Amino acid sequence: xxxxxxxxxxxxxxxxxxxxxxxxxxxxxxxxxxxxxxxxxxxxxxxxxxxxxxxxxxxxxxxxxxxxxxxxxxxxxxxxxxxxxxxxxxxxxxxxxxxxxxxxxxxxxxxxxxxxxxxxxxxxxxxxxxxxxxxxxxxxxxxxxxxxxxxxxxxxxxxxxxxxxxxxxxxxxxxxxxxxxxxxxxxxxxxxxxxxxxx
Amino acid sequence: xxxxxxxxxxxxxxxxxxxxxxxxxxxxxxxxxxxxxxxxxxxxxxxxxxxxxxxxxxxxxxxxxxxxxxxxxxxxxxxxxxxxxxxxxx
Numbered sequence: 001x002x003x004x005x006x007x008x009x010x011x012x013x014x015x016x017x018x019x020x021x022x023x024x025x026x027x028x029x030x031x032x033x034x035x036x037x038x039x040x041x042x043x044x045x046x047x048x049x050x051x052x053x054x055x056x057x058x059x060x061x062x063x064x065x066x067x068x069x070x071x072x073x074x075x076x077x078x079x080x081x082x083x084x085x086x087x088x089x090x091x092x093x094x095x096x097x098x099x100x101x102x103x104x105x106x107x108x109x110x111x112x113x114x115x116x117x118x119x120x121x122x123x124x125x126x127x128x129x130x131x132x133x134x135x136x137x138x139x140x141x142x143x144x145x146x147x148x149x150x151x152x153x154x155x156x157x158x159x160x161x162x163x164x165x166x167x168x169x170x171x172x173x174x175x176x177x178x179x180x181x182x183x184x185x186x187x188x189x190x191x192x193x194x195x196x197x198x199x
Numbered sequence: 200x201x202x203x204x205x206x207x208x209x210x211x212x213x214x215x216x217x218x219x220x221x222x223x224x225x226x227x228x229x230x231x232x233x234x235x236x237x238x239x240x241x242x243x244x245x246x247x248x249x250x251x252x253x254x255x256x257x258x259x260x261x262x263x264x265x266x267x268x269x270x271x272x273x274x275x276x277x278x279x280x281x282x283x284x285x286x287x288x289x
Contacts, residue, residue: 048215138207157208
C-alpha cells in the first residue's frame with residue numbers, strides 16, 4: 001500500500017517545489033519527474049510565445065521542442081542569478097528572433113531598428129492604451145511591428161520582466177531598453193491608428 | 200504595475216497558450232525524451248570507446264609501453280640490473 005502511495009506522495013511533494021528547487025533536484029538526481037514538472041509549468045507558455053512570434057503552430061511546436069532541448073542541455077549552466085522563468089524566456093525570445101532572422105532573411109528587422117532611431121521619441125504613449133486594447137486588435141498590431149519590438153513589449157507586459165531583466169535578455173543597457181520600449185509603444189499606436197483609423 | 204487593471208497582453212498569452220493541445224504536449228515530451236536518450240547513448244559510447252581509440256592511435260604512431268616494462272618478458276631486466284644513470288657510459 002505504501003509502495004502504491006509513494007509515487008503519488010512524491011509527485012505531490014515535487015509539485016510544491018519552486019522552479020529553482022526543481023532544477024537543483026533534477027541536476028542532483030537526473031530524475032525525469034523534476035524535468036516533467038518544469039515542462040508542464042512552462043511548455044504552454046513557451047508554445048504560446050512561439051506561436052505569437054513565429055505565427056505558425058507547426059513551427060511553434062518544433063521551436064518548443066528545440067527550446068526544451070536547449071534548456072535540458074544547458075540546465076547545469078543556470079546559475080540562479082535571475083529567475084528561472086526569465087532564463088527560459090530569454091532562450092525562447094532569442095531562439096525565435098534567430099529563427100525569423102535566419103529563415104526569412106528578414107533584414108527589415110534590422111533596417112527598421114536603424115531607420116527608426118530618429119523617430120520623435122518625446123511622444124509618450126499611454127500604457128493604458130496598450131493594456132486595454134482589444135485582444136484581437138492587439139494581436140493584429142503586434143504582428144505588424146518588428147519582431148524585436150514585439151518581443152520587448154511581450155517581455156514587459158506579458159512576462160512582467162523588469163527593465164534590467166529585459167536588458168540582460170537583449171544584451172542592451174537599461175537606458176537603451178527604456179528607449180526601445182518607448183519606440184515600440186509608439187509603433188504600436190501608429191500601427192493601430194493606421195489599421196483601425198475608421199474607429 | 201497593479202494586478203487588478205486589465206491587461207490585454209495577458210489575455211493574448213492565455214489565448215495562445217490554450218492552442219497547445221495535450222496531444223502536442225505529449226508528442227513534444229516524448230521527442231525530447233528520445234533525443235535525450237540518444238544523447239546519453241552517444242555519450243556512453245564515447246566514454247567507453249574513446250580511450251581505446253586514443254590508445255589505438257598512440258600504438259599506430261609508434262608509441263606504447265616500453266618492452267622492458269612487460270613483466271612476462273623473460274629478457275626484462277630486474278630493477279637491480281638496470282643502470283642507475285641510463286644516459287651515462289659505464
